[in-house]
Amino acid sequence: EDQVTQSPEALRLQEGESSSLNCSYTVSGLRGLFWYRQDPGKGPEFLFTLYSAGEEKEKERLKATLTKKESFLHITAPKPEDSATYLCAASDPIQGAQKLVFGQGTRLTINP
Amino acid sequence: DAGVTQSPTHLIKTRGQQVTLRCSPKSGHDTVSWYQQALGQGPQFIFQYYEEEERQRGNFPDRFSGHQFPNYSSELNVNALLLGDSALYLCASSLATGYEQYFGPGTRLTVT
Structure with a gap:
């Protein structure tokens, strides 16, 4: 069964303290690994898509990387406005559809 | 360019x-997927529609x-409706030829 697991469940950092979030997946025929940011009570906001092992994408203080079994979201010198839940999802294209299998998310808090 | 609205x-x-x-x-997207997100969990795939037909269904x-x-x-x-149906319901749109899904703000359903 397809599975996506994120760790840690929650992470509290001081402003400027860099860290990484982990996403491990077991999805046969992976067609993409996605990172989203979700603020409380709102819909997920698209951040990155990674398609193949070794690929990296960057946006401001965030960098996403992908291996054959996991993905990392690196946060460099975070600011309080980076506080949110970060969701990882794997695309499982069964029967032509584009089902996303999500992890449970990592709740990130950046203290000033 | 209007995003996904719910x-x-x-x-x-x-x-x-x-x-x-x-x-x-x-705008420009032709595929719609629905997800259910319980509090503190990642979104769960309900089903996907393309060309007015259900392409795939999750465990609902x-x-x-x-x-x-x-x-x-x-x-x-x-x-x-059951009490357990209380959740944030998310709609995501995409292109049938792509894998990236963009989410709307969601509808918060409370069943009492």
């Missing part, structure tokens, strides 16, 4: 009632049904 924003229903949620996809009972209209907008219907 209505209503919030909804309170009584156990046993029926509810209809609506979604308009991002037949009480959950949907429809896609010729203008690509979509509805999610839930019959015989």
Whole structure:
């Protein structure tokens, strides 16, 4: 069964303290690994898509990387406005559809 | 360029009632997916519509049904509501030829 697991469940950092979030997946025929940011009570906001092992994408203080079994979201010198839940999802294209299998998310808090 | 829109924003229903949620996809997108997100969890795939037909369905009972209209907008219907149906319902749109899904703000459904 397809599975996506994120760790840690929650992470509290001081402003400027860099860290990484982990996403491990077991999805046969992976067609993409996605990172989203979700603020409380709102819909997920698209951040990155990674398609193949070794690929990296960057946006401001965030960098996403992908291996054959996991993905990392690196946060460099975070600011309080980076506080949110970060969701990882794997695309499982069964029967032509584009089902996303999500992890449970990592709740990130950046203290000033 | 309008993103994904959903209505209503919030909804309170009584156990046993029926509810209809609506979604308009991002301009240019032709595929709509619906997800259920319980508090503190990642979104769970309900089903996906393309060309007015259901392409794939997740592990949800037949009480959950949907429809896609010729203008690509979509509805999610839930019959015989249970307390456990209380959640944030998310609509995501994409291109049939792509894998990236963009989410709307969600509809918060509370069943009492």
